[in-house]
Amino acid sequence: MKSISILIAIDDGHGMNTPGKRTPYISSIGASIKENEFNREVVHRLNNMLKASGFQTLLVAPEEKDIPLSVRTNRANQAGADAYISIHYNAYNGHFSDNPNGIELYVYRGHLNKDAGRLAHSIGRYLKQGTKQYYRGVKEADFHVLRETSMIAVLTESGFMDHPKEALLMRETEFQNEVAVEHAKGICDFFNLPFKASSKRPWYVGRRIESIYEGELRFYSQPTWGNEAIAGYVQKGYGFPRIVDRVKVEGYNQYKVENSKGLSFYITASETYVKVI
Numbered sequence: 025m026k027s028i029s030i031l032i033a034i035d036d037g038h039g040m041n042t043p044g045k046r047t048p049y050i051s052s053i054g055a056s057i058k059e060n061e062f063n064r065e066v067v068h069r070l071n072n073m074l075k076a077s078g079f080q081t082l083l084v085a086p087e088e089k090d091i092p093l094s095v096r097t098n099r100a101n102q103a104g105a106d107a108y109i110s111i112h113y114n115a116y117n118g119h120f121s122d123n124p125n126g127i128e129l130y131v132y133r134g135h136l137n138k139d140a141g142r143l144a145h146s147i148g149r150y151l152k153q154g155t156k157q158y159y160r161g162v163k164e165a166d167f168h169v170l171r172e173t174s175m176i177a178v179l180t181e182s183g184f185m186d187h188p189k190e191a192l193l194m195r196e197t198e199f200q201n202e203v204a205v206e207h208a209k210g211i212c213d214f215f216n217l218p219f220k221a222s223s224k225r226p227w228y229v230g231r232r233i234e235s236i237y238e239g240e241l242r243f244y245s246q247p248t249w250g251n252e253a254i255a256g257y258v259q260k261g262y263g264f265p266r267i268v269d270r271v272k273v274e275g276y277n278q279y280k281v282e283n284s285k286g287l288s289f290y291i292t293a294s295e296t297y298v299k300v301i
Contacts, residue, residue, distance in 0.1 A: 033099070034083055039089055108176065110169045110178070230266060236297060270293055
């Protein structure tokens with residue numbers, strides 16, 4: 025589809041190794057989940073969906089390291105973006121306890137009844153239709169990315185990292201995609217454009233993966249590197265007949281794969297250890 029002149033700046037809030045931006049330790053997966061594992065995957069999908077719907081897009085922090093907030097907003101301002109969307113996952117006190125849960129969206133102070141508020145409500149309308157979560161509404165805040173942007177700006181929180189159930193949602197590829205779709209539909213509605221899901225499938229989906237490692241290469245029952253989730257090992261030249269998706273786990277990629285019986289597992293995506301055929 026031919027791009028139109030509307031430019032959407034997209035921000036995957038925080039870097040992969042930003043201190044503190046992660047869940048508490050989750051014993052069932054043997055690890056903590058970093059906030060950017062979720063943020064970056066949603067941004068990747070949202071970027072493709074907005075492009076498919078005809079928008080121009082700008083990723084304000086595509087680097088692996090954490091990019092300062094001033095750099096992010098300066099990039100959007102200098103590019104003349106029409107809207108700024110910052111994707112986040114919330115936290116309360118950093119511990120699993122009787123913590124709040126649910127979705128909330130933010131705009132800058134005094135903008136609740138302006139275009140930013142209308143865009144936030146448009147996105148929120150779809151967010152509360154997906155996975156059942158408490159909808160906390162649209163609020164005002166003095167966040168840098170809302171204050172220092174010269175365009176409509178919305179920050180979204182799709183759950184709480186220190187709520188046990190919502191923490192586990194962060195690694196579910198179906199949930200990541202759902203959240204991206206909900207954001208894209210809300211943005212499309214606000215700008216009065218039809219939503220078109222991206223038809224471009226990643227090059228690796230549906231292909232076979234084989235180990236090129238000389239020893240035994242472990243694979244996992246869950247997206248984790250923890251020993252307790254090791255499901256088995258593959259020898260060099262052996263692998264899985266179908267790749268389903270690629271996920272980020274603690275800063276490194278894994279492929280979600282299926283065996284001949286349709287059972288799902290996870291294996292490293294590093295080209296040092298595997299090749300896609």
